[in-house]
Amino acid sequence: MKIVYASRGGNTESLVGKCGYENALKIDTGSEEVKEDYVLFTYTDGYGDIPYEVETFLEGNKDHIKAVVCTGNTSFGDAFCGAGDKVAEKCNVTLIAKVEEDGSDDDVAKIKEAIKALEGPSEDVAEAA
Numbered sequence: 477m478k479i480v481y482a483s484r485g486g487n488t489e490s491l492v493g494k495c496g497y498e499n500a501l502k503i504d505t506g507s508e509e510v511k512e513d514y515v516l517f518t519y520t521d522g523y524g525d526i527p528y529e530v531e532t533f534l535e536g537n538k539d540h541i542k543a544v545v546c547t548g549n550t551s552f553g554d555a556f557c558g559a560g561d562k563v564a565e566k567c568n569v570t571l572i573a574k575v576e577e578d579g580s581d582d583d584v585a586k587i588k589e590a591i592k593a594l595e596g597p598s599e600d601v602a603e604a605a
């Protein structure tokens with residue numbers, strides 16, 4: 477599964493790194509194109525808003541998104557990780573996790589498991605069955 481992420485201050489990038497996704501694509505301007513299934517990691521901007529470059533990216537890449545992971549800060553109260561709720565609704569995909577800053581070990585474990593489940597059984601397992 478392709479991992480695509482946006483990160484302004486480094487938290488989301490750090491979370492992606494902690495999950496071990498080394499070939500992830502970083503959204504810079506939003507004009508990037510992805511032609512395979514992907515999970516989006518995004519931070520939250522404004523007050524529960526999807527970052528501008530992510531909005532732009534989604535306009536051109538809505539077809540292949542499979543799930544979203546969102547980072548935020550609980551000090552924003554009801555708007556905590558609002559970008560994740562908005563992307564999930566807009567693209568009709570699962571919100572895997574709402575994560576505080578760059579996430580805990582538990583967050584990392586949960587995210588990795590959920591993304592693995594989205595990928596389905598590996599070829600080895602399928603062959604063995």
Ligand SMILES: Cc1cc2nc3c(=O)[nH]c(=O)nc-3n(C[C@H](O)[C@H](O)[C@H](O)COP(=O)(O)O)c2cc1C
Pocket residue numbers: 482483484485486487488489519520521522523524525547548549550552555556557558576577578
């Ligand atoms: C201007 C600004 C607005 C923010 N608004 C929210 C928000 O509405 N909800 C939230 O949960 N976090 C909010 N945050 C916190 C960031 O989403 C959070 O720190 C995130 O982990 C940043 O990710 P990054 O370091 O990858 O950019 C905001 C941060 C900034 C600087």
